[in-house]
Amino acid sequence: MESFDYVRFLLALVFVLGLIGFCAWLGKRAGLTPRAAKRGNTDNRLVLLEVRPIDAKRKLILIGRDDRQHLLMIGGDNDLVIECNISGDTAPEDGNATPSHRLSTDDQT
Numbered sequence: 001m002e003s004f005d006y007v008r009f010l011l012a013l014v015f016v017l018g019l020i021g022f023c024a025w026l027g028k029r030a031g032l033t034p035r036a037a038k039r040g041n042t043d044n045r046l047v048l049l050e051v052r053p054i055d056a057k058r059k060l061i062l063i064g065r066d067d068r069q070h071l072l073m074i075g076g077d078n079d080l081v082i083e084c085n086i087s088g089d090t091a092p093e094d095g096n097a098t099p100s101h102r103l104s105t106d107d108q109t
Helices: 003-029
Strands: 046-053 059-065 068-074 080-087
Antiparallel strands (some): 046 059, 068 080
């Protein structure tokens, strides 16, 4: 290969990287990227606390809103609210929670 081929390759690489950077800048200016929460901002009322996969399709999600927590199961055929209005300060200190009721496959009909 001649040195001209190397220069042409480098110019093409710089051009493509420049296009990627320009598209990222344009998307950011257009508001297409999610904005991170500002530090010290107390307006955020909704928080994702924990996500646990159950199987390939379904997940348990614990979300917090103000001083309450809500347990949701998403995925599969439908989404399900398992428990709502859980107080945010009722978590056991040792981390070993015993569920008040268990979900079985018969409960989901």
